[in-house]
Amino acid sequence: MVRNLAIVLLALVLAAPTFLQAQQTQVEVDPPALRLMNNTEFNLFLKSLDTDAMRWKARLRTVDVASLGVEDEEGKEIERSYNHCLQALDNAREEIQKLSQRQTLKLDFLLLVELNGLARSLDRLSSNLASPVTIQEAGAAKKSLGWAREVLDIDEALAPHIAEFQQHVLALAGLLDAALERAEQKGDQSQNQK
Numbered sequence: 001m002v003r004n005l006a007i008v009l010l011a012l013v014l015a016a017p018t019f020l021q022a023q024q025t026q027v028e029v030d031p032p033a034l035r036l037m038n039n040t041e042f043n044l045f046l047k048s049l050d051t052d053a054m055r056w057k058a059r060l061r062t063v064d065v066a067s068l069g070v071e072d073e074e075g076k077e078i079e080r081s082y083n084h085c086l087q088a089l090d091n092a093r094e095e096i097q098k099l100s101q102r103q104t105l106k107l108d109f110l111l112l113v114e115l116n117g118l119a120r121s122l123d124r125l126s127s128n129l130a131s132p133v134t135i136q137e138a139g140a141a142k143k144s145l146g147w148a149r150e151v152l153d154i155d156e157a158l159a160p161h162i163a164e165f166q167q168h169v170l171a172l173a174g175l176l177d178a179a180l181e182r183a184e185q186k187g188d189q190s191q192n193q194k
Contacts, residue, residue: 034171035171050093050097057090084124084125112166126155129144129148130144
């Protein structure tokens with residue numbers, strides 16, 4: 001019970017930057033109410049997210065970090081951030097597959113954590129690719145900036161998925177929390193009656 005609560009709190013802390021970013025982009029629109037997806041909507045959401053994740057991975061595979069000719073620490077950092085993105089996509093797809101088989105709050109939070117990790121990895125990669133210090137050759141700099149734009153496009157496409165899923169997870173957590181609270185109140189009432 002305590003471990004599950006710790007996972008919930010950790011996921012909420014990790015999800016906060018993405019949630020805030022999503023809220024900042026919609027300045028004039030009131031924040032939407034938390035919404036729990038029904039089973040059909042949830043399965044469609046997971047299929048859509050998985051399809052997009054496969055497409056994003058294919059798009060990332062077009063980035064040829066080695067062709068940039070960057071050496072030393074900058075080249076290693078680009079390679080690391082690129083590999084983190086690919087791994088984050090694989091991790092997210094693995095969590096999607098688990099959730100497709102069985103939905104639990106724990107698996108929901110794990111996917112939310114993976115999606116937020118993917119967003120951070122994409123941010124880091126696009127920043128590394130767009131860095132003028134990293135790429136010195138004009139042709140390589142143009143390729144690098146094009147790839148940075150591609151990575152930013154993926155990051156932008158990911159943001160609505162995260163926001164929608166975060167609302168679902170928070171609504172589910174609220175529903176489960178309310179059920180636990182009612183159970184505790186019933187337990188307290190039956191102990192008081194004795």
